Amino acid sequence: MAQAPRAFNRGLxxxxxxxxxxxxxxxQDGSFGEFPDFIKHYESVxxxxxDDIHMISVVGGLYGLNMIPLWKPKKLTIFDxxxxxxxYFTLIHRVWTTSNSAQHxxxxxxxxxxxxxxxxxxxxxxxxxxxxxxxxxxxxxxxKRSFYDSWKYALDNFEITKQILLGPLEIRTEPMExxxxxxxxxxxxxxxxxxxxxxxxxxxxxxxxxxxxxxMLQIIHPEQPQLLDISEYAGQKVKVKFEIPMxxxxx
Numbered sequence: 011m012a013q014a015p016r017a018f019n020r021g022l023x024x025x026x027x028x029x030x031x032x033x034x035x036x037x038q039d040g041s042f043g044e045f046p047d048f049i050k051h052y053e054s055v056x057x058x059x060x061d062d063i064h065m066i067s068v069v070g071g072l073y074g075l076n077m078i079p080l081w082k083p084k085k086l087t088i089f090d091x092x093x094x095x096x097x098y099f100t101l102i103h104r105v106w107t108t109s110n111s112a113q114h115x116x117x118x119x120x121x122x123x124x125x126x127x128x129x130x131x132x133x134x135x136x137x138x139x140x141x142x143x144x145x146x147x148x149x150x151x152x153x154k155r156s157f158y159d160s161w162k163y164a165l166d167n168f169e170i171t172k173q174i175l176l177g178p179l180e181i182r183t184e185p186m187e188x189x190x191x192x193x194x195x196x197x198x199x200x201x202x203x204x205x206x207x208x209x210x211x212x213x214x215x216x217x218x219x220x221x222x223x224x225x226m227l228q229i230i231h232p233e234q235p236q237l238l239d240i241s242e243y244a245g246q247k248v249k250v251k252f253e254i255p256m257x258x259x260x261x
Contacts, residue, residue: 015254016210026094029134031141032154033071035206035229040159044235045076048227051237052080059223059241066195067204068186069095071152071160072102073229074204078174079167081202086174089182089191096183097130101138107175112168116142116157186252187214199223199244205252207231213253217261221248230254 037043052060065083067074069090078086090096105124109115118124120142126135140146146153154160164171184190186208195201196217202225210230218224222244229235238256240248247261 012213012253014209014211014213025092026130026133027150028092029094029098029137029151030071030154031098031137031146031151032157032160033073033206034154034231035071035073036235038231040155042076042162044229045163047235048077048080048237051225051239055239062200063202063223064198064200065202065204068206068208069099070206071154072099073160073206075102075161075171076163077202077204077227079164079170082170083174083202085178085180087180087182087194089184089186091183091185093183094130094134096181097128097134098138099181101126101131101134103175103179107172109172112158112165115165115168119157185212186216187212192216201225203227209252209254209256213251216250216252218243218248218250220245226250226252226256228252228256 036045060082063081063083064085064087065077065081066087066089067077069088088099090099105118106115108124109118119138122135122139126132137146137151140150141153142157158165182191186205197219199220200223205226205228207228207230209228218240221240224240226238226240227235236255238250238258240250240258243258243260249259249261251257251259
């Protein structure tokens, strides 16, 4: 197997200063020009497939928040290799689910108007506030688009996103290529996965015993997004090769 383009710095993603406060996933101009294709795919899927979606998303810059009100999952799993990334999501989840509106949420992030209970949470809380004010130094984290420009679809559908975030949720601190992640995913037939740009840093395989309602989405900047719907392999054991592009092999 070829090596991922940026495999040399995979280890950096476990650094406390390598949290992505905002994202550059999707169209380079931040227009969400890629999103109509995601909407088109979801609308083309039979209703029976939409009734029990388990959405699984890397934290990254939390572009995956936008998939929540689109896919409307019944269960949500959020994961990241970086423990500080998990802290970041935990705080965003805490504020989102206790805010009254998108603007209230954004204001509270900027003003640190919420509890931070550990030293790690306080560190990330301060970074979030600095990011919102446009003063986050690169030494403390990566700063791409604004929070609104990063999470536009989720914020425009704030209440739907909030209700789903209040539902069944699992948070995991592990890389997608780990055996524990593989074991979690293998026997599920309803996984819709947002993998961001993980394959820029690492190539790996995931096996599915029955992918009758499984979808993979990755966005490799600045290339085009790839949405891989493997439901056509229902009843067959398959291996998804998480590479650029992703592909499927029947086992």
